[in-house]
Amino acid sequence: MPRPxxxxxxxxxxxxxxxxxxxxxxxxxxxxxxxxxILLPPPPEALPPDMDIKIxxxxxxxxxxxxxxxxxxxxEPFTGSPDELTEKIKKFILNYGADPSSSDNPxxxxxxxxxDRGTSHKKFIEILDAIQAAYYQIYAENAxxxxxxxxxxxxDLNDPENRKLYDLGRKKRPDGTIEIPMxxxxxxxxxxxx
Numbered sequence: 001m002p003r004p005x006x007x008x009x010x011x012x013x014x015x016x017x018x019x020x021x022x023x024x025x026x027x028x029x030x031x032x033x034x035x036x037x038i039l040l041p042p043p044p045e046a047l048p049p050d051m052d053i054k055i056x057x058x059x060x061x062x063x064x065x066x067x068x069x070x071x072x073x074x075x076e077p078f079t080g081s082p083d084e085l086t087e088k089i090k091k092f093i094l095n096y097g098a099d100p101s102s103s104d105n106p107x108x109x110x111x112x113x114x115x116d117r118g119t120s121h122k123k124f125i126e127i128l129d130a131i132q133a134a135y136y137q138i139y140a141e142n143a144x145x146x147x148x149x150x151x152x153x154x155x156d157l158n159d160p161e162n163r164k165l166y167d168l169g170r171k172k173r174p175d176g177t178i179e180i181p182m183x184x185x186x187x188x189x190x191x192x193x194x
Contacts, residue, residue, distance in 0.1 A: 056104070061088075061092045062074055063111065063112065063113050064115070065123055066116045066118070067118025067119060071085075082130040086130045086133045106179060106181075107181065109183060110185055112185045114189070114190070116189055117189045117191055135182045139166075139170055142168060142169045145165060145169075
């Protein structure tokens with residue numbers, strides 16, 4: 001008489017596999033990278049077809065960075081610090097037509113930023129931070145708070161006091177328009193050296 005072959009009970013294998021799956025789903029965390037918070041323009045199809053935007057040259061503040069991280073500001077080589085660049089941008093934005101070669105007013109002032117594909121990540125972020133710092137300093141001064149306080153209050157706009165300061169900083173009008181929008185144009189990078 002042949003000996004019986006012992007069998008491994010497998011009736012609960014599906015239950016064990018299911019429990020392991022649930023365990024890993026519950027314990028696994030997915031990194032939620034925030035990235036850069038930049039407001040993108042509406043897609044071209046969302047704009048009215050008859051909308052022809054004409055920008056006067058004086059309302060455009062041009063910053064270019066090449067593949068060697070050399071900076072041109074308004075066509076001139078710039079070797080200053082990011083703080084000096086921030087001050088130049090603030091002066092441009094808040095010109096209100098005083099200097100005929102600078103912006104008409106903050107609503108029309110546009111900061112154009114163009115890089116090269118070879119531009120280093122560090123330089124790109126350094127210049128972008130200088131541009132945004134100019135706007136944040138203007139907003140904070142208008143609201144009568146520090147830049148840190150401005151950035152903190154803009155993270156919670158459900159609070160009526162924060163909303164009031166935020167609108168004051170950007171000089172929001174009763175009709176909902178903003179006198180000092182962050183007009184930043186980041187152009188598509190050119191090819192290395194091109």
